[in-house]
Amino acid sequence: MTTLDNIEIIIGTYEQFLLGYGVETSDDGFKLIRNFATHTHQASIRDLASSRHYLASAGADDSIYLYNMQNRMETGKLTHHNDTVNSIAFTPNASHILTCSTDGSIAAVRCGNWKLEKHWKNAHKGSSVNTICIHPSGKLALSVGSDGVLRTWNLVKGRQAYATNLIPKLGPYAKNITVTKWSPDGTKYLIATNSMLILYSVENAGIIHEAKFECRVTCVEFHDDLIIIGHDNGQVQLYNWESPPKSYLKIAHDSRVKAIACSDDIIATSSSSGELKVWRLTKNSLNLLATENCGARITCMVLARKFANQKVKQEVSIINENQTVATKKNIFKIRQEVIIEVDNDEVSNEIVDNSFKNLKRNPKSKSVTSADIRKMNSLSQNVRKKSKIIEKVSPFTERKKKNKGALNIDSKKLKLQGHQETENSVLDATNTKTMSKDSVNTEIKIKKKQEEAEKIPDLNSTINLISPSAKKRKSLTKLNPATKVIKKASKKLKKRKIMRQ
Structure with a gap:
């Protein structure tokens, strides 16, 4: 069970701010309190991703900022894309982060040293890549681009596995798909566009369920056997696709539901008007715990693990x-x-x-x-x-x-x-x-x-x-040639011999 003390709600805004909120208990119940706020991006924040102590934010300024939530410090910046970064996702073991951009490329970056290991520059034949999601095993990934093609990537071999053309099924809506999700067990995945939701099976490689709604689908999240759907009119819908399909509607916000994030029975929803709410899911019903308005237009949201302040101290x-x-x-x-x-x-x-x-x-x-x-x-x-x-x-x-x-x-x-x-x-x-x-x-x-x-x-x-004559004194030793010395010595010897005789 996830408790409110262990999670932190992080939101990105259109005004370029990254905000963090924590839930604290009070006499009246629960309160949302802002823990931090940072302004690093130079354009609107488009997507957030979190795994372990890593947090990454992607923006329309062609960059990805990296944060260490354990120390609450900015650790780096990735600038390998040449256009707006639309979507980012960590692998389950937090070894890599996948990024996709409007420039038509998908990149794989190793976490820790943040080295670019793979860069598919023409992932969707030059078309922009709208969204990307990773399988719970970390071996597969799905991406959808403005070319209307759903592509499956083999992350072990580092290449594309197969492609599915969605235009015959969805028509022009296939080029504007921004929602793709894997189920927690990895046996299913879904795509959502306009007011339609399509659920696929990995084993059959086909559609197992289709649903149409009265209002446009803006965000989707899996929760066990339920699909939590956010709509354009501010409603949050709990949908069960098993036969017969059942749904439960809840008017959560006054404006468009922009993002949904869940962890066990804790669900957080946010609207484009800046309203943030925390719910507890019990028996197909949502019970409101806390609400707060951040004062900015929310674009994305993620739930991150909250580290104890003692370690930081x-x-x-x-x-x-x-x-x-x-x-x-x-x-x-x-x-x-x-x-x-x-x-x-x-x-x-x-x-x-x-x-x-x-x-x-x-x-x-x-x-x-x-x-x-x-x-x-x-x-x-x-x-x-x-x-x-x-x-x-x-x-x-x-x-x-x-x-x-x-x-x-x-x-x-x-x-x-x-x-x-x-x-x-x-x-x-x-x-x-x-x-x-x-x-x-x-x-x-x-x-x-x-x-x-x-x-x-x-x-x-x-x-x-x-020594009065020291200045006038000269050297007394004069060297004579050796021949003269020998001649004198020979003369003396001759004289001695003559005298003896």
Whole structure:
């Protein structure tokens, strides 16, 4: 048994709105309450289909919009048709969705990845396809076009099985058929046009019942052994085709009945004036439960499964937790680059450990704003400037270390003093935030020249005191050719031999 708490009534309107209603109990009985409203289509909505958590809406804007009813979110859009999408239908296991359009094509799209797997571009020889319906087994499908032909499609092989010409039977009305339905057990199907209803048998492949009514048939729905028929004058008829045929009429609406949807003993009807009613079927009679006017012209309707709000809240909370974790990670990465400036004009390149301790203690700390990020970036840029300036000054100190002359203790003191003075001058220059790069570089160059002019002469004087002839000294080792050395050695040997003799 289907309860009112488990279903949701979804309607499409001529004004391009998609509306969802739920039935809630009250002191006076039942009430229809609007759960959601969305305006995604750019033209009127022509058909709706629902299976499991999928919901699809087809419109005159050549597009099909897809929704996830579990999360209540729009998940995609299909635009493989080039004209108005007249009818859509899900397979029973919700593996595919079939669509047909005025452009004369039928398409099969896989649910989930929404990939177009089959596209019959000339399904009805170039004529528009008015309606399509799928067998409860998911292996067959019926389609009717403006060419007046009823075509059966083998969905397993992906091709047409056979075609039936309806023009000899129905005449010009065969080109305007918009109602085709399979029975729940899959043994019968029907078509309706104008004021006529024809019931076919799958086993005999022939007509088993025909019925004519006083008013035009606008919508039809199977319910066990009954056929629920909506008429142009606002009447809802319960029709039993078994012999003798029986019918029960109920004046449900003041205007044309536009759509009928049923689930077990719950039946929903809607009219073109915007009136929506929910009924309970008991012993061939309809008992009204709730009514509401949506304020728009209804074009189609479907009953969808209503998911519990707790699951939705759990999923939202999980998403929020993931978002908070992500923001904490981002904060951690940003704060690693933060450098503190001390009041004593000293720069420390240490990471802010205290801030991270506070984050661990207070997980509900405020998120970093854009102003904080700008301050962090400016601080990091100042530190980069300082590192570049120190790199420029370091070669001056290295030159003094590379000097080959002998230096005394006074020269070492000069080195240390010069190095400290340069570092202090750099820190003083960089602590001023308003100073530009060019001004800092020019001041450093001037200080360099002054220090070189003052200190380098002292170094030279110490070198002159220790080795006064260092500048005039030349290399004492002169290399002689090898032949001269050999000749001298041979002469000495000859002299020695002569002396011995």
